[in-house]
Amino acid sequence: xxxxxxRSRCAELVLPHLNSAxxxxxxxxxxxxxxxxxxQDALERALKYAxxxxxxxxxxxxLTIVRHACYDWMGRNRPAELMRGDGTExxxxxxxxxxxxxxxxxxxxxxxxxxxxxxxxxxxxxxVLLLREQEDMSYRxxxxxxDIPIGTVMSRLARARGLLRQSPLLxxxxxxxxxxxxx
Amino acid sequence: xxxxxxxxxxxxxxxxxxxxMQSAAVEKHLLGCVECAAQRDEHVALGxxxxxxxxxxxxxxxxxxxxxxxxxxxxxxxxxxxxxxRWRWLGTGALAGCMATVLAWVVxxxxxxxxxxxxxxxxxxxxHVRATLSNHLxxxxxxxxxxxxxxxxxxxxYSPPVQDLSGEGFPLTGGRLDxxxxxxxxxxxxxxxxxxxxxxxxxxxxSAARSAQLPQVSTVRGFNVVRTSGSGMDWVAVSxxxxxxxxxxxxxxxxxxxxx
Numbered sequence: 001x002x003x004x005x006x007r008s009r010c011a012e013l014v015l016p017h018l019n020s021a022x023x024x025x026x027x028x029x030x031x032x033x034x035x036x037x038x039x040q041d042a043l044e045r046a047l048k049y050a051x052x053x054x055x056x057x058x059x060x061x062x063l064t065i066v067r068h069a070c071y072d073w074m075g076r077n078r079p080a081e082l083m084r085g086d087g088t089e090x091x092x093x094x095x096x097x098x099x100x101x102x103x104x105x106x107x108x109x110x111x112x113x114x115x116x117x118x119x120x121x122x123x124x125x126x127x128v129l130l131l132r133e134q135e136d137m138s139y140r141x142x143x144x145x146x147d148i149p150i151g152t153v154m155s156r157l158a159r160a161r162g163l164l165r166q167s168p169l170l171x172x173x174x175x176x177x178x179x180x181x182x183x
Numbered sequence: 184x185x186x187x188x189x190x191x192x193x194x195x196x197x198x199x200x201x202x203x204m205q206s207a208a209v210e211k212h213l214l215g216c217v218e219c220a221a222q223r224d225e226h227v228a229l230g231x232x233x234x235x236x237x238x239x240x241x242x243x244x245x246x247x248x249x250x251x252x253x254x255x256x257x258x259x260x261x262x263x264x265x266x267x268x269r270w271r272w273l274g275t276g277a278l279a280g281c282m283a284t285v286l287a288w289v290v291x292x293x294x295x296x297x298x299x300x301x302x303x304x305x306x307x308x309x310x311h312v313r314a315t316l317s318n319h320l321x322x323x324x325x326x327x328x329x330x331x332x333x334x335x336x337x338x339x340x341y342s343p344p345v346q347d348l349s350g351e352g353f354p355l356t357g358g359r360l361d362x363x364x365x366x367x368x369x370x371x372x373x374x375x376x377x378x379x380x381x382x383x384x385x386x387x388x389x390s391a392a393r394s395a396q397l398p399q400v401s402t403v404r405g406f407n408v409v410r411t412s413g414s415g416m417d418w419v420a421v422s423x424x425x426x427x428x429x430x431x432x433x434x435x436x437x438x439x440x441x442x443x
Contacts, residue, residue, distance in 0.1 A: 011254060015250075018242040018246070018247070018250070019239075019241040019242050021242070022240055022241065022242035022243070022246060023239050023240045023241070026240040027240070032243070035240070036243070036245065036246045036249065039242065039246060039250075040246070040249055040250060040253065043250060043253070044253070052325065052327070052330045061327075110236070111235075111236035114232055114233065114236050114237060115236065115237055115238065118233070118237055129233075130237075132198065133230055133233040133234060133237075134233070134234070134237070134239055138200065139198070139200050140350070143349055143350070144326065144327070147326055147354065148349075148354070149349045149350060149351075149352050149354060150349065150350040151350070151352065154194075154195060157194060157198075158194055161194065161226075161229060164229065165225075165229070
């Protein structure tokens with residue numbers, strides 16, 4: 001067997017990132033119970049392939065496995081969502097659940113609107129955006145986790161942010177935040 | 184730097200991923216430009232709103248206890264595991280050994296009939312085609328060069344340089360062992376758009392070292408083959424990607440400096 005880490009050492013390196021793992025799984029699966037199953041599955045895979053954890057970046061390594069476990073789960077349970085994973089054809093869906101102006105006007109609804117808009121993003125955009133904004137990961141690490149070139153990370157981030165800005169769910173929200181900052 | 188140059192850089196600037204030179208130039212422009220500064224503020228506001236309003240889901244206690252239970256369970260089983268593992272290793276080892284022998288015999292006997300020079304290209308293409316036909320492109324499938332390199336060095340008498348050029352559009356997809364020029368060689372598998380690129384790496388021959396070679400391009404049965412030397416290695420790349428792309432890519436690999 002090639003040199004690598006023992007399972008217990010691997011668990012030590014990986015478990016500090018359990019929150020990140022669960023958050024990613026929860027956002028991709030959008031379901032508590034499924035996210036738990038996915039993370040447990042991912043942890044078992046991680047321990048099985050402990051020998052391949054040789055770099056220093058255990059977080060990116062583990063999240064790569066979590067993401068694979070998510071996609072396997074989606075492949076079994078929601079193949080339709082996967083098929084439009086990073087496609088642009090889903091933009092219509094993303095802006096579909098248009099709230100009435102009255103709804104948008106309610107300030108407390110703003111936060112909810114942002115959450116809905118992100119949940120409605122195609123999965124390929126959603127994962128890149130959340131790894132960047134919630135996990136503060138570098139483009140390089142995101143590229144590794146999602147297995148795409150850094151240039152694609154940048155273009156997906158731009159698209160994700162563009163979709164959020166265009167989303168009518170948020171129209172009542174963003175100009176307002178701009179105004180407060182501009183003052 | 185003007186507005187047209189600044190605006191596309193703003194998101195990357197906000198993410199802190201511009202190089203210091205560009206970053207300084209953007210900052211300078213923002214000091215004097217209200218429109219661009221407003222756009223920057225919009226980027227910042229969106230990021231701040233996501234951090235503030237979008238829930239972060241920490242692992243619930245139920246998951247932690249499940250995992251603790253699973254880990255404790257595993258610890259008690261580990262004693263039984265290695266024996267089974269050893270048998271599995273023996274089995275796959277024997278199988279791999281048989282396959283390697285047959286492959287070596289088939290390749291070896293046909294190699295004798297070829298002459299040097301062009302047959303290396305023909306042979307490399309044959310390896311490439313065999314791998315794609317049997318859908319066995321990689322023995323070790325990972326985009327992590329720190330996994331591929333030790334895997335290869337453990338099986339060869341040299342350690343090939345492995346670079347991940349995904350930043351430049353050539354993601355590493357894995358590595359495998361091949362047999363080329365009558366010896367086992369490391370094959371690095373890259374992807375460029377829809378094309379698979381096989382890169383065979385072996386220690387540089389002395390003749391290659393003497394004549395600092397320009398990349399040699401040839402075409403065998405529609406596949407482009409580019410040969411060059413650098414970093415103490417001989418590099419042979421085979422792909423159906425265009426010769427220009429392939430040549431630049433191989434030259435980049437042979438040059439060997441790590442991406443910034």
